[in-house]
Structure formats: structure tokens, C-alpha cells
Amino acid sequence: MLSVGEPDFDTPGFIKQACWEALKAGHTKYTIPAGIPELREAAAEKFRKDGIETTPGxxxxxxxxKFACGAAIAALCGPGDEVLLPVPYWGSHLHMIRASGATPVPVRTFPENNFELTPEDLEKQVxxxxxxxxxxxxxxxxGAVCRRQALETLAESAVxxxxxxxxxxxxxxxxxDPDSPHISIASLSPQANEHTITVxxxxKSYAMTGWRVGFLTAPKWLSAKIGAIQTHFVANVTTFAQYGAxxxxxxxDGECERMRRIFASRRDLICDLLARIPGxxxxxxxxAFYVFPDVSAFGLSSVDFCSRLMEEAHIAAAPGIGFGAEGFLRISYACSEETIRQAINGLAKFCTSPGMGA
Known part of the structure; x- marks a missing residue:
């Protein structure tokens, strides 16, 4: 199973214990829609450590x-608006834009440029x-990490x-990779921050996919609108889950780093194995924990490639067309090294089988 974007780790025990303690303490009632004050303060402190000036409010x-992204788009966009969406994209972003009534404007990016928007893209499409x-x-x-120069170009254009x-x-x-650190675009300048919603x-980082807890910060005028959407659509995030968060x-941090190191080892392994497959x-x-290989040399659509891969090799991968990029696959390495070895060896046999010449 290489198609699922979910860590194979369990939620760390001390996080589950905090949730259980909250249940025992009776934290089972409504909270403020925007979240318990302690969690909003901790999130604001995290953002500030990342260079993003914000307040708990x-x-x-x-x-x-996912809801954070959807609520932000809905609060900001509507009919007559355009939203630039770099391709390949996460499919939910596309559908959120459409649900808001705005018009998605797909902008193709390329592997040779780290899948980043270029200054020419922005001048042409904005x-x-x-x-x-x-x-x-x-x-x-x-799995690309946007580089500082590309972030600075985008921030300058936004302002x-x-x-x-x-x-x-x-x-x-x-x-x-030390030379590819994550940089929050809102941290580049106060002006960039005023033009950014950070979600x-x-x-992913804490292996808490089923808990359904996210957080965002935005300029005050927009945060208020997002908060109103959450108030009337959701009320609040499950109270005891907030204490786990x-x-x-x-x-x-220690558990995050432990899991990150394991993912790094898996990244190295899957890339080494993929590099041996002709075509x-x-x-x-x-x-992240994805590789996005180009399989266009095999002459199949991404859906046909994935369908045959499942039928003939019993390996699940996600077709690139679902991310707007025909001819590609998304492969997840959020699974054990044993699973990776078995799956990529099976992929290699599939790709070199009769009728699959590249």
C-alpha cells in the first residue's frame, strides 16, 4: 500500500494520556469556537518561534x-475571484476553490524547477x-520544499x-536535507505576514490523523471571518482532543524528531530503489513522505498504470491525474522499510515485464 498519506506510527502515548486525563477531568463540554485559550496561546508561541508575528486572538x-484550508478559502474567495493553484496540486485544494465559487487557475510547475512558481508564471497569471x-x-x-528565493518572489508579488x-x-x-529547510513565507517580512494565512x-508530524485537530493564523480581519465560519459550521474542535494537541x-518535539529520522531513512531507501528501475x-x-515519479515513458495514462499495477502486482499507488499531473504517480513512504522493499521490488518487476517497455 503506497497510496495512503498517513503515518504508520501510533500517536505517542503521552499525547493519548493527556487526552484521557482531560476526559477524566470532565473536559467534555463546548469550548470557545476558536479553541481553548491554552492551545491558542501555545500555537501562537509556535508561530512566533517560526518568525511569524501573531497573537492568540x-x-x-x-x-x-483540511477544514482550516477550506474555511480560509471560503472566507476570502467567491464568484468573480481567481485562485492560482500550482500543478501538481493537492486535490482538496482544487475542490475547496470550486466550492467557494471562485475560479481555479491551474499553473503548471516542473520537476527541473523544484515544482516552484517562477516570476514569469506570476507576471503572466496574476x-x-x-x-x-x-x-x-x-x-x-x-515532496518538494519551496526554496527561499521562490518564496521571496511570491511574497513580493503578493504585496x-x-x-x-x-x-x-x-x-x-x-x-x-540541510540545504532545503522549511521556511514559512509569512516569516519573510511583516508585509508578507499581512498577506498570508498559515495553516x-x-x-502528519505527530501521527494524529484521526484526531482531526489543525490550526491557523491569519491577519486579524481575516481571522475573524474564518472564526465566524467555524462557529456556525462546526462550533468547536472536540474538547478533549484539544488537550492532547x-x-x-x-x-x-522529541517524538517528532524520532519519526522524522525514520521517514528520512525511508526516503533514502525508496529513492535508491526507484533509481534502479528503467523508465x-x-x-x-x-x-513530506511522498515521491512523485514520472512514468510517462511506459505509454499509459496514470490511471491505467495504477490500475494495472494493482491488478498485476497488487501494489496501490495514486494516479498523477488526481493531482493535475498526467503521466506521474504519487508513492507514499509512510510505511515500513520492509513494505517499501517489497512494493518497489514488485514495481520493478511490473515495469520490466513483457508489454511494459519504456
Whole structure:
């Protein structure tokens, strides 16, 4: 199973214990819709450590990073607005834009440029109707980590042309190369911060996917709108889950680092194995837990490739067309090294079988 973007680790025990203690203490009632004060303060402190100036009042604790993205888009965009969406994209971003009534504007990016928007892309695609640009770094699906120069170019354009940036940073703790660190675009300058919604989550870095707790910070005027959407659509994130999330922020760095090191080892392994398969090309990912290989040399659509891979080799991968990028696959290495070895060896046999010449 290489198709699922979910850590194979269990939630660390001390986080589960904090949740259990909250249940025993009777933390089972409604909270303030934006989240318990202690968690908003801890999230604001985390953002400030990352160079993003904010206050607890600007932080919204959300039911997962996905809802944070959706609520931000809905609060900001509507009919007549355009949203630039770099391709490959995370599919939910596309559907969130459409649900808001805004028009998605896909902008193709390329492996040779680290899947980043270029100055030429921004000059060509940004119009007076551009309301928002989506940034996902580290990237789902490519694993690319956006470089400082590309972030500075995007931030400068946002300030100059007055559009907002939605920075989806749920994989920010999962980077593996010293020369490709995660940088929050809102940390570049006060002006960039005023044009950015920064979204984060506990799901990936703390192995808490089922807990459904995310958080964001935004300029005060926009945070208030996002908070209103959450109030009337959700009320609040599950109360006792918030106490588990609080423990994760306060004491979870060691577990995050332990899991990051394991993911780094898996990244190295899967890239080494993929590099041996004729016909497969890929850019080595620097973050998240995905590889996004180009399989166009085999002459199949990404759906047909994945269907045959499942039928003939019993290996699940995600077709690139679901991310707007035909001819690619998304492969997850959020699984054991044994699973990786078995799956990539099976992929190699599939790719070199009769009728699959590249």
C-alpha cells in the first residue's frame, strides 16, 4: 500500500494520556469556537518561534488542517475571484476553490524547477481578479520544499499586487536535507505576514490523523471571518482532543524528531530503489513522505498504470491525474522499510515485464 498519506506510527502515548486525563477531568463540554485559550496561546508561541508575528486572538484551532484550508478559502474567495493553484496540486485544494465559487487557475510547475512558481508564471497569471495563491510546502504530492528565493518572489508579488497566500504547512516538520529547510513565507517580512494565512496540523508530524485537530493564523480581519465560519459550521474542535494537541505542542518535539529520522531513512531507501528501475524518472523529495515519479515513458495514462499495477502486482499507488499531473504517480513512504522493499521490488518487476517497455 503506497497510496495512503498517513503515518504508520501510533500517536505517542503521552499525547493519548493527556487526552484521557482531560476526559477524566470532565473536559467534555463546548469550548470557545476558536479553541481553548491554552492551545491558542501555545500555537501562537509556535508561530512566533517560526518568525511569524501573531497573537492568540488570530489563531483558530480547527477540525484538521483540511477544514482550516477550506474555511480560509471560503472566507476570502467567491464568484468573480481567481485562485492560482500550482500543478501538481493537492486535490482538496482544487475542490475547496470550486466550492467557494471562485475560479481555479491551474499553473503548471516542473520537476527541473523544484515544482516552484517562477516570476514569469506570476507576471503572466496574476490578474486584477486574483484573490489568492495556494502554496503547499513541503508539498503533497511532490515532496518538494519551496526554496527561499521562490518564496521571496511570491511574497513580493503578493504585496505589490495585493493578493493573499494560503500557505499549507502541515508537513513542515518533515524535511530531510540541510540545504532545503522549511521556511514559512509569512516569516519573510511583516508585509508578507499581512498577506498570508498559515495553516498547520497535528496529523502528519505527530501521527494524529484521526484526531482531526489543525490550526491557523491569519491577519486579524481575516481571522475573524474564518472564526465566524467555524462557529456556525462546526462550533468547536472536540474538547478533549484539544488537550492532547496542547500536550503535543508543549512536549512533542522529541517524538517528532524520532519519526522524522525514520521517514528520512525511508526516503533514502525508496529513492535508491526507484533509481534502479528503467523508465522511471523522479526528483528526489526533500520533505513530506511522498515521491512523485514520472512514468510517462511506459505509454499509459496514470490511471491505467495504477490500475494495472494493482491488478498485476497488487501494489496501490495514486494516479498523477488526481493531482493535475498526467503521466506521474504519487508513492507514499509512510510505511515500513520492509513494505517499501517489497512494493518497489514488485514495481520493478511490473515495469520490466513483457508489454511494459519504456
Amino acid at each position: 488570530q489563531v483558530i484551532v480547527t477540525p484538521g488542517g 490578474t486584477p481578479r486574483t484573490r489568492l495563491v495556494i502554496l503547499c510546502s513541503p508539498s503533497n504530492p511532490t 505589490r499586487k495585493n493578493f493573499m497566500i494560503l500557505s499549507d504547512e502541515v508537513y513542515e516538520k518533515l524535511t530531510y 498547520n496540523s497535528f496529523s 496542547l500536550k503535543a505542542l508543549r512536549d512533542g 522511471i524518472r523522479f526528483t528526489r523529495p526533500s520533505g
